[in-house]
Amino acid sequence: MFRQTKRRTAGRRNFEDVASYSSLATSAYPSRLSFYETPPLEEITLEEFELWAIDRLKILIEIESCLARSKSLKEIELVVKPLLLKYLPLSPTTSLGLDAKAIAERRKDYYSHYILRLVFCRTEELRKKLVKNETTLFKVRYNMLQPNEQREFVSLNSEKLSWQYISNEEKLEKADELYAASGASIRNVLSIDNAGDATFNLTAEQLKAHIRQKESFIKLPFEKVPHLVSLKQVYLSRGFAYIPSTLQVSLLSVVFSDLLHNALIKTFQAIPRLEEDDRLLPLLNNLSRNFANIQYDNFGDGNTSDINAVSIATPQILQHYPLCALYLQENLKLNSHLKYDGRQQLGLFLKGIGLNVDEALKFWSYEFTKSSKMNMDTFNKEYKYNIRHIYGLEGGRINYKPYDCATILLRKRPQKGEYHGCPYRDLSMDLVVSRLGDMGIKDQHDINGIIEDINKHDYTVACTRVFELRHKQQMDASKPENLHITHPNLYFDRSRQLERNETKAVASK
Amino acid sequence: MTAEDPTMRSFNADSQLLSDTDRNASMHTSSKLYKPLSSDMLFYYERLLPFKQIFRWLSHSPKATREFTMREFAYEFRSGAYQRYNSFASVDEFKKSVVAANPTRFEVGAVYAVNPKERKNLPKSAMKPLQKELVFDIDLTDYDEIRTCCLKTDICKKCWRFIQVAAEIITAALREDFGFEHFIWVFSGRRGAHCWVSDSRARLLDELARKSIVEYMDVLSGRMLKMGRTSLGIKKPYHPHIERSFDVLKDKFSEIILEEQNPWATSAGSDTNWDHVDTLLSFLPDQGLRQALKSKWQDQASYSSSKQKWDDLTSVGQKVLKHQSQAVQLTDAKKEIIIYYMYPRLDVEVSKQMIHLLKSPFCIHPGTGNVCVPFDPFRNLSSDMEDDAYGFNPVNAPNLSQLQTEIDTWDANSAYKAPSESSESEAISDYAKSSLKPYVDYFSTYVSSIIKDELTGSNKRAQDLMDF
Structure with missing residues (x-):
């Protein structure tokens, strides 16, 4: 795949086989869908290398942003399908076999996948993101396949899947148990498929008949489907779980993500061999920066920081806070205390905006001791460790990163007397509206829009909307690209950036 | 350890005091409650505890394998200190x-x-952690809201019925659903039982799979209160595991709950058991039915048994409920009541974690002196025929003080009887002189079956590798 000098490839079996490999292009891509198991070996140009990767990246970025807004798979399909047609179309195998166009399409799909593996194998976080997005893409594509293509794909990969189709006799013999265990899930899938049909309604008898006549079952070791076992949604016998064909896509996607995750770790271990290549590395670095735009993790540069224990309590800085951080800091001020989860969330946020550990200790100790409910001794004994831990100076010495919105939304919700979490989700609607008023958002139309987002559980969309409303003037002036807020620190940094642009513009006038 | 040792003596006094209070608190187990001294424990470790069998059980082989040498053991001491990460x-x-x-x-x-x-x-x-037996823990304290015979740390033959039923349900699921073959039940020494699954497939399960198995077995935690009515929220049709379990439970319900536990027995003028009756009523679907039953029972002038009340559900139900759908709801509710009162209550945390430690079989329970013997839930191992109905009777479990007496008697007898045969009697292990023998034999047979399978299994695995 990389253009290498003859000297380096000479004598390596893989490369000697290239000639025969490329002549077998048809058999190399037997299906539109793939687990991407054999690495590509043909030569491609640097332009292709970059272009193909960018095209695939565009799709993955879209998926990432859909997932961040917790859209369902159906909704993601709607968004992604047109993009797939544009950037990564895949024609089905026709009765005449594969034509040149189809081969080229599959080749691009294959190569772009492998290039992105190189780009995103370097940290656990990047690997997780790629696995998540590629797996979603896999699911979307599996659902786009014709039923016969789906069956073909399963039989092509039967060895790896440790799946066994059960015989019709076995199915009929166990029909009652299979109905009792999996009937509800089958009904679910069938009714989603027939969602357009309002009269669609399956009686128990019809469902049983469907299982006897149409549904096919596979059996596999129960360890492969822990989720279904937990929910008792699967029939178990002698260590095997029996899965109806309607649930197979989720199984396939588990296999896909496991394979990819392991492959990424192997790629990462192999990457030092690539380090000497001065053509590919800049390309790869450039590509991974592209991805970092949607995955925010370059926090406060530290040196230019005007952030300290005093300044973070001033309106000049507080005006850049997203609601979650503002809410935490206000309640800290009010109560002279914050519970553990609140300290974690706010502490990491402050670290992210550039508050160093000495200033952080100054800030927290002042806030905790100012009301004389606590003295300095107690603070040092009980809380100093926690603050230093946040900065990676205690315990496991991990350099923790500020929580992004997805993490905040996943962590446990605040109980009484706790203020962490996402206010758009965790506060009552009245409180949110009054908070919006405090931030200067008073227009009923604007407020309704935000409430609508909240009702749809699109909390990051609501937060983004608040950001846009609060920075309307500045954004009109500098016209930055639209950006979805997926991280409290992104909110803060963008807000300060806009302010800086403004002062610069004023100064240059 | 001599009796002159002052620290020892004060400790003796303490433990005496403790066991006295315990004795007053618990009438049921009092006959055998005693706290072994450290000299008793030393005697037990030196002469009785079957180390060899435990070693083979954990090594899955007659020889020492990594599965034994890399295994963590933890000690708990009298001082309360806990020492982890021992290995041998x-x-x-x-x-x-x-x-x-x-x-x-x-x-x-x-x-x-x-x-x-x-x-x-x-x-x-x-x-x-690479591997660990899959374990289950049942503790009768989790049954406190339904048992009427004992409370907290107490136990009697009657409550052991719950453990027996639980063992039957779990055994069926492990064998038929998950395909496991090698597992053994062990008395926890006071009021519960552990189950250890030693199939290699079970030992290698990751934590996610372990969690999925306990959640699969867990049926009762879905219990909720909706509009004044309790429901277990079990979906219909019942999953095959629940259906099979229900078939076992319903046959024993009448004997164990209605007769032995008799939780809803009430007498006029007494407040006893009305909380249990309220729990029963809360499962019923219809407000009118609940009221009709409650007023009927409250008006009763004499004693009314659980059996009568259970029959009343149907007879009063027929009168009060007008619609066919309500009758179906009542039948479902009765099923859920049976499940609620009988289905195994597992302590799930123990099973989920791979690194979780669990008391070894054949340890002595520090609070009771009972030996944590393995038992067969379906067959009584002790020679006491009266316990046959229970499979295992925790009240008659081998106890350290009793074992000591047995051995002393045996030694005295043999010394007295035939000094010439002493060479032969030396060959007999000490445990064989006591009532511990059937339990050690049972365990040995079990361990042999694991080792046999493990050997054929590893041969097969080696074969597979060759093929590869």
Whole structure:
């Protein structure tokens, strides 16, 4: 795949086989869908290398942003399908076999996948993101396949899947148990498929008949489907779980993500061999920066920081806070205390905006001791460790990163007397509206829009909307690209950036 | 340890005091409640505890394998101190260490990739658990809201019925659903039982799979209160596991709940059991039916049994409920009541974690002196025929003080009877002179079956590797 000098490839079996490999292009891509198991070996140009990767990246970025807004798979399909047609179309195998166009399409799909593996194998976080997005893409594509293509794909990969189709006799013999265990899930899938049909309604008898006549079952070791076992949604016998064909896509996607995750770790271990290549590395670095735009993790540069224990309590800085951080800091001020989860969330946020550990200790100790409910001794004994831990100076010495919105939304919700979490989700609607008023958002139309987002559980969309409303003037002036807020620190940094642009513009006038 | 030792004496006095209070608190188990002294424990470790069998059980082989040598053991001491990460290279080292440390009990943990003993010289990440038996823990305290015979740490034959039923349900699921073959039930020494699954497939399960198995077995935690009515929220049709379990439960319900436990028995003028009756009523679907039943029972002038009340559900139901759909709801509710009162209540946390430690079989329960013997839930191992109906009777479980007497008697008898045959009697292990024998034999047979399977299994695995 990389253009290498003859000297380096000479004598390596893989490369000697290239000639025969490329002549077998048809058999190399037997299906539109793939687990991407054999690495590509043909030569491609640097332009292709970059272009193909960018095209695939565009799709993955879209998926990432859909997932961040917790859209369902159906909704993601709607968004992604047109993009797939544009950037990564895949024609089905026709009765005449594969034509040149189809081969080229599959080749691009294959190569772009492998290039992105190189780009995103370097940290656990990047690997997780790629696995998540590629797996979603896999699911979307599996659902786009014709039923016969789906069956073909399963039989092509039967060895790896440790799946066994059960015989019709076995199915009929166990029909009652299979109905009792999996009937509800089958009904679910069938009714989603027939969602357009309002009269669609399956009686128990019809469902049983469907299982006897149409549904096919596979059996596999129960360890492969822990989720279904937990929910008792699967029939178990002698260590095997029996899965109806309607649930197979989720199984396939588990296999896909496991394979990819392991492959990424192997790629990462192999990457030092690539380090000497001065053509590919800049390309790869450039590509991974592209991805970092949607995955925010370059926090406060530290040196230019005007952030300290005093300044973070001033309106000049507080005006850049997203609601979650503002809410935490206000309640800290009010109560002279914050519970553990609140300290974690706010502490990491402050670290992210550039508050160093000495200033952080100054800030927290002042806030905790100012009301004389606590003295300095107690603070040092009980809380100093926690603050230093946040900065990676205690315990496991991990350099923790500020929580992004997805993490905040996943962590446990605040109980009484706790203020962490996402206010758009965790506060009552009245409180949110009054908070919006405090931030200067008073227009009923604007407020309704935000409430609508909240009702749809699109909390990051609501937060983004608040950001846009609060920075309307500045954004009109500098016209930055639209950006979805997926991280409290992104909110803060963008807000300060806009302010800086403004002062610069004023100064240059 | 001599009697002159002042620390020892004060300790004796303490433990005497403790067991006295315990004795007053618990009438049911009082006959056997005693706290072994450290000299008793030393005697037990030196002469009775079957180290060899435990070693083979954990090694899955007659010889020492990594599954034994990399295994974590933990000691609990009288002082309350807890020492983790012991590991042993051989059965002799194992016994020597336990005798030297003389803990109140020792617990078995996971097999690690490195020797747990050496963990201080290794990075934290190296201490990765590789395998561990799948374990289940049932504790009768979880049955306190339904049992009427005992409370808290107390136990009697009647409550052991719950454990027996639980063992039957779990055995069926392990065997038929998950395909496991090698598992054994062990009395926890006071009021519960542990189940250890030793199939290699079970030992290698990751934590996600372990969690999925306990959640699969867990049926009762879905219990909720909706509009004044309790429901277990079990979906219909019942999953095959629940259906099979229900078939077992419904046959025993009448005997165990209606007769032995008799939780809804009420007498006029007495407040006893009305809370149980309210629980029963809360399962019923219809407000009118609940009221009709309650007023009928409250008006009763004399004693009314659980059996009568259970029959009333149907007879009063027929009168009060007008619609067919309501009758169906009542039938479903009755099914859920049976499940609620009978289905196994597992302590799930123990099963989920791979590194969780659990008291080893054949330890002595520090609070009762009972030996944590393995038992067969379907067959009574003791020679006491009266216990046949229970499979195992915790009240008659081998107890350290009784074992000591048995051995003393045996030794005295044999010394008295035939001094010439002493060479022969030396060959007999001490446990064989006591009532511990049937339990050790049962365990040995079980361990042999594991080893046999493990050997054929590993041959097969080696074969597979060759093919590869």
